[in-house]
Amino acid sequence: MALATRTDRRPSRARTAWDSTVGKKAVMAVSGLVMLLYLVVHMIGNLEIYFGAGEFNAYAHWLRTVGEPFMHDEWTLWLVRVVLVAAVVAHAVSAYQLSRRDIRARPTPYVHRRRRASYATRTMRWGGIILGLFVVWHLLDLTTGTVHAGGFQPGHPYQNVVDTFSTWYGDVVYIVAMLALGLHVRHGFWSAAQTLGVGSGARDRALKTVADVLALLLTAGFIAVPVGVMTGVVSWR
Secondary structure, three states: OOOOOHHHOOOOHHHHHHHOHHHHHHHHHHHHHHHHHHHHHHHHHHHHHHHOHHHHHHHHHHHHHOOOOOOOOOHHHHHHHHHHHHHHHHHHHHHHHHHHHHHHHOOOOOOOOOOOOOHHHHOHHHHHHHHHHHHHHHHHHHOOOOOOOOOOOOOOHHHHHHHHOOOHHHHHHHHHHHHHHHHHHHHHHHHHHHHOOOOOOOOHHHHHHHHHHHHHHHHHHHHHHHHHHHOOOOOOO
16 A cells, blocks of 8 residues: 555644634734733833832842742743743734735725724734834843943843933834834734634623723823833932
8 A cells, every 4th residue: 555645644733723814813813812911911010110119120020030939030031931922923923924815815905995994903014013123122122231222230120211211212112112002902802802702792892892991001001101201200319
């Protein structure tokens, strides 16, 4: 009996799911929710800056020691980073491939844009690009200090944050990115709910309200940090 060739082998269920539009949308939805959970926790942690340098620096130190002694120093933090990187890559790749698939299916643009498409819907792609570039800048600014405006001080996040938001361009970059984030979350949460089958006629209004509230809270919570520095509420003194 002749052995089956590679071309005779059926693709795995995971590969079949990934190759489908529904599968890519599901990956995009789940990875987006993972990042949303992180953003909520990250925003709450950022607001610790209003309690002073001691509290904020202690919070930053605690992040590196979570899980001790069971987890070694920074192991939990690196585990979170790995999960986040995987979520970001999965989200970006699925979004890109869905976009390309949509373009191939409809090579000629619509003469009239669909009226139902909201501003957030039409700008999801550009919003994603803006957020991706912002993440790179944010890491180079406050994690590695590569593009930090002042004298970067490892282990002193409070001082580094105040340095960044003491510059007009640091404020502009951050606030524009957070506005893009709000639009992205508003539309993304709604889309994820529909993709995962949570939406229904009875729940749609509640889901839209949750999406609006989440987007507003995240945007306001993140922007509160540069505003605090700009107004002098958060300062070196």
